[in-house]
Amino acid sequence: MSLRHALLGLLSERPASGYDLLKLFETSLANVWPATQSQIYTELTKLAGTGLIAVTAEGPRGRKEYALTDEGMAELRHWLTETRPQRAVRSDMMLRVFFLGVLSPEQARGYLAELVDLSDQACEDLRGLMDSIDWEDGNLSVYGRMVLEYGLRFNAMRREWAQWAADLID
Amino acid sequence: MSLRHALLGLLSERPASGYDLLKLFETSLANVWPATQSQIYTELTKLAGTGLIAVTAEGPRGRKEYALTDEGMAELRHWLTETRPQRAVRSDMMLRVFFLGVLSPEQARGYLAELVDLSDQACEDLRGLMDSIDWEDGNLSVYGRMVLEYGLRFNAMRREWAQWAADLID
DNA sequence: ACTGTACATTCCAGTATTGACATGTCACTA
DNA sequence: TAGTGACATGTCAATACTGGAATGTACAGT
Structure with missing residues (x-):
């Protein structure tokens, strides 16, 4: 809805x-x-x-x-x-992590390394978006910026986590 | 799929x-x-x-x-x-943030405060889950634990962000 | 005059997801 | 023995979402 x-x-x-x-x-x-x-x-x-x-x-x-x-x-x-927001968030990416055990440690590490890159890429994209947007707009500008900041923090968090997880496999 | x-x-x-x-x-x-x-x-x-x-x-x-x-x-x-994981993640919660401008600053702050509580609650639930699970299992145990850690970090991040955002409204 | 690109909409078949309703079995206990 | 709660599956209508096809207009540059 x-x-x-x-x-x-x-x-x-x-x-x-x-x-x-x-x-x-x-x-x-x-x-x-x-x-x-x-x-x-x-x-x-x-x-x-x-x-x-x-x-x-x-x-x-x-x-x-x-x-x-x-x-x-x-x-x-x-x-x-x-109305209350839905707590559930579907994440294909994290679902895969559950099942990395069916792969070899090398492959699992490879997947996590990919997540690091993906998060970096997403951060970069968001930064590009930030520069490209006309921030003179109304409300959407103020709150849109907040969401963008969330995106940056989220990807930074995921990057660190994936790094940590990859190291853990050793 | x-x-x-x-x-x-x-x-x-x-x-x-x-x-x-x-x-x-x-x-x-x-x-x-x-x-x-x-x-x-x-x-x-x-x-x-x-x-x-x-x-x-x-x-x-x-x-x-x-x-x-x-x-x-x-x-x-x-x-x-x-196959590559889907980058897109749907978040009802963040979608709402975009449109907080149609509410009063007090209401907007209220929503963000709710997100702080919600994140705390989620963290607590995850910790409960962590204690309740039999970690002697096979692969799912190792990687499930990783995902759990992700959940904890994610909620901590969201908590901090919501706090920051609420402060920003003043 | 031609051509490509951005603008702009509608429709559709197939799949995924939600939120019930319906049905029945087994084990335990008051 | 009657009742409760956990076990166990199946089905359905309605809604949401995907991915693509089809169609056509306006405009800017060559």
Whole structure:
């Protein structure tokens, strides 16, 4: 159900088309809630159907600009304040670690070394993102930056952990 | 596709019934790849259909014990060595942070304070889990412990971050 | 005038996941 | 012996997600 709220959240900042939202997902939200193009367009149609958002303008190439309605804003606030976040986080990466025992120690170490590289790469990407973003925006800018910091800390933590774990195999 | 491999991984340690696997998911795997009962039984049937696992014994109450076949083991190894883990991690919790701007600073701070508590709680739960597990087992024990350590570090990191973020709002 | 690229949307089949409901057995104990 | 709780599986409808195909428009540069 979070995709719905992710869209409401983005639209709370400013009106946007499906295409705009897709780009926003690719940059800012990709690291916390990835979504595909088909999913976004489908959900926008549903959201418009239930009145949480509305088409406020039409542009070239069939562009439809959506904006949050009062009901949509109410739903967004309700989600943020009245519902508890899910504790469960799925991690393919960590799931694999459980079963490294079926591989040789060398292979297991190799996997963990890969995680180190991957975390480094992710950190670098986030830093690139940080530089590329126009930080003059509204609320999303302040809180988006917070999430970015989280990403950096998270990857640093994972890097250290993978290093530690790889050393442990010896 | 990871549930399939999670099951293969657990069965690589020892044969087990759907019920056993369900319990294993509830404890060890709940934090990296949650799965429901219906999903597990459905997947076991499919896996048995494709020959990656096989029923090796039947017990009371219709209990069916599954074991990994050679093909299943090959598939598990293939997954671990030949396929890249997904970088994307969905986090409801962090998604919300993006949109805290629609709330008052007090409410936003409240949410972050909740994350601090939640992380503390998670740490405590993991420590409880650590004490309750029989660490004399095979491979799963070694690598399961690694994942547990990851959980502890992860929650500690998140705690610090949430604290930092809450302070930032002032 | 042509061409490539970015813009922009819709639809679909297949798979994964959720959250029930339904059914029955076995062991223990009050 | 009646009841409870743990054991054990199967099924279903609804929703979420993936990955791709199909279609077409506007614009900038050559």
